[in-house]
Amino acid sequence: MRRRSWPPAPPGEPPSTALLRTVLVPLTTCGAHSEKALPLVRLILRTPALHARFLERQAQWREGLSTELARRLGLDPAADLYPHLAAGMALTAFDTVLWRWSESEAGDDPAELAEQAFAVIGTSLDTVG
Template sequence: MTPRPAGTLAQRKRQLVVDELTQAALGLLVRDGFDAVTVDEIAAAAGVSKRTFFRYFASKEDVVVQLLADLGVGMRDELARRPAEESPSTALRHAVWCSVDACADHGDRALHVVQLILRTPALLARFLERQAQWREELAEELARRLELDPADELYPQLAAGAALAAFHTVLQRWSDSGGAADAAALTDRAFAVIAPALDAVVRTGVSNGGPGAT
């Protein structure tokens, strides 16, 4: 949910249409509920045709889920920037917090998007599909940091999955509180639970060839 660069005139025009469709869809979906709103109504509210809608989005689910699409990229990039000497739990906590903060820092709009996704089965399914992609990306970065072979070791995917479970749980608690819960404190609490398992790799090694092995 970060601002995009200006780009070319054609890109700016495209982004303007995307933004108008997104705003129209979000307003209707939050007010009336996901199942009650049609693509025709979203297109009409944005002042475009149904054909134009499908030029930019494959479905009304995509309109909502794409608002959180950059969160996975943000997590992966933040993990890649973390100091090499940091423990896996610390590096992953910072990576997850980067994306949680991106939601919490955008106020009511982000809160409404998160609530809509988590409370709508069709949207939640699409969001979980995105998280599966993020898990693969985080696992690749973890394997690189720890010099592990992701094809042989289980740790990278398991650790990435645990971090994303923490992310999802924090979003759920923050959403359920109507944005009143302290997202930073929730993130810290979540990682306090999973940190011992995440950092066991450093203390004992993943396998005979893993970090810390003798």
């Protein structure tokens, strides 16, 4: 997984929306190319060495997300818990979606799964402070 950048944010965009839009980038790509992406995701998630590397990259993504989220909200990423927790929640949702998608026989749409996941966690993500 390469380093992710955030899509430009409209003024006043809630954190849940910004985080969802960010994780939708790779998930939409996966869904659009599911014939190739789904077997690859299954391989990565089920191969311990590949999954470990994936988690390392995800940790780097988490740091970038928390730093950017802190910047957008005017928080200190070294002092405030919220940016790290919110980034972690978003990436837990991302990971849950990948696992659910990889286990689905019909090859559910990962973008739709992400929207369902963020419907569950959105209120918590938008409670800053």
